[in-house]
Amino acid sequence: MRRDAQGAVLLLLGILLLRLTLGGSYVYYVKASMKPFLLLTAAVLLALAVWSLWQSWRRTEEHDDGHGHDGVPRVAWLMVLPVMVVFLVSPRPLGAFTAARQLATAPVVAEPAELLPLPAGDPVDVPIADYITRAVWGQGQTLEGREVRLTGFVTPDPEGGWWVTRLGLACCAADALSFRARVLDAEDLPANSWVEVTGRWVPGDSGDPAIPLIEADDVERVPEPRNPYE
Amino acid sequence: MPGAVLPGCECASVPVSGSLMSRGVAPAAALAFLLSAPAINPIVVISTFVAFPGEPMMAVARFGASLVTAVIVGWIWLKWGRGEWLRVPSRRHIEGQARWQTFAAAATHDLLHAGGFLVVGGIAAAILNVAVPQQWLQTLAEHPALAILGLALLAVLLSICSEADAFVAASLTQFSLTARLAFLVVGPMVDLKLISLQAGTFGKSFMYRFAPTTFVVAVLMATLFGWWLL
Incomplete structure (x- = not known):
């Protein structure tokens, strides 16, 4: 050259x-x-x-x-x-295709030293990774009785229903991990639609891997955030 | 040993070890540096520690298995390696030029040279990452021996940076800890982008011998350390 x-x-x-x-x-x-x-x-x-x-x-x-x-x-x-x-x-940023490929693996978040109570306000905005931590490691204690709002995109489950999903980066898009919570009582939406899910935590069957659930009161479609990752 | 303290990721260590050789460092030592630098530096050890919160021995086992693999491969090269397999990158001496001129020439050369091969490796990793069905992983996870080999191969295909791969390994919860250790030990030493970089820097006849040898030693050491520590 x-x-x-x-x-x-x-x-x-x-x-x-x-x-x-x-x-x-x-x-x-x-x-x-x-x-x-x-x-x-x-x-x-x-x-x-x-x-x-x-x-x-x-x-x-x-x-x-x-x-x-x-x-x-x-x-x-x-x-x-x-x-x-x-x-x-x-x-475009990675989305439901990447997340769906990780459906078989558990949503992993590190075990926290201690869980602080959620900030004031109803509904309160919670990052999905944080929601998983509170639901799985904290057995939902810090979520009980609270109205929370999760922002993410739709990843359809092959067995019906969908997950509100956010991808997290450790370094770059090649190592993206999906954080997701299963949304109950919500209409089906196309994959990759960005939504705000307002709802309440409900306990699931505590199988392994533990699946974080959210009972939806309201699902609103929103534009994609400037930074699509968490 | 400098491999332990210099925080560099695996792509950078290929041109660095190449220039170590052309400055007269023994190839076996430079190769041990090439293998160990991305796997045992403090950033990688800490990120492994953080990614496996319940398993502090994971970081220890990764450090140990990676170091021992690097040393063994160095010995193998010392005993059986032949000089003609290895194309030591030549160092051009530019007479009568300022130091910064030489620096700029070396930087341009290394960047374009390594960058081109990085693109080749990146294309291969991206295609395989999207094309290999996730069901294969599930099947592999059920057999202990196949799981180790399977995740070692996955590490080769995915080509994730060593600073971030621990988080991906942590999410592969259906696999045994030893299999995930194999993923972490093999990944920074043998993967598609490294194979492409090594072939470009040291020549194909080197790469054909070096990559498989390293792969085998790394899998054996990961199995050994996994069985011993995890």
Whole structure:
């Protein structure tokens, strides 16, 4: 790969990264806290791009051997692929397809040292991972008698009904885990619709894996949040 | 041993060990670094500890099995490895250039070179991740020996970063702890993106020998440590 081509690929990557980060859609692919590192990386990429382009321009001026490919193999052209994918397809965040593939596995959340009471207010907004912790590890004690509101997308269950679902990232979308609660007494909705489920915790059959349930009083369709992950 | 303290993830350790070799570090030692760095650094140990709250021995077993695997593979290379299998990346000396110029050239080269192979590995992992039915996992989980081998292979296919894989392993609750240990020991050492990176950096004839050897040693060590500690 020639020096000027290297510069062009680096320039594309830098612009892509800058656009994703400043435009906010980077949260579809990595954890939101990565922002400063992404900006730093974009700056380094752009600096290297400028340097490579300047080098190749200077070499043309000096009329050296003319090819100067610096041992970067052709496989480096594949770096253009992610750029094209993002600009042409702009992949949406992961959703019900990913969550449905994890239906067989238990929704895992770490056992907390202690469960604090829910904040005041009825209904109170609870992250789904937190709801699972309170339902499974706390046997629902901190949820009893409270009206809660869960925000997530619909993952249909192959055996009927659906789960209000949120995906959690540890690092990037490749390690997404689904957190979900089964919604009782609600009409069927299409997969991936974003909803706010207002309802009450009910005890389930405490089988293994324990399944967190929510008895719905009201299901409202809402727009997708800016950060679709939890 | 520096593998234990430098927090790096597995993709970064390929070019780093490559440049260690080209600076004259013995290949066996550089390979031991390559295998151990992503698996036994503090970030990985802590995230494993957090992901398995009820099982503190999991982090210990992961550390032990990964370290022992890295050392054994290093010994195997020392005893039976042949120099011609390994293409040590050559170091270009640029006379009469400022240090930052050399730095920029090396950074551009490593980024584009490793990045291209990373794209290849990423495509393969993404396709298999979506194409392999989850039912296969369920069937595997029911046989203790197959479960270990199955999760070890899953780790190869999924290619998750070592900082985040413990959370995914924690969610695979239908598998035994030993099988999940195999997932955590194999993942940072052998996976599709690493195979692609290693083939690109050290040559194909190296990769054909190194990846299977490491896989076998890692599965054996995980089984041994799982049986002993978990």
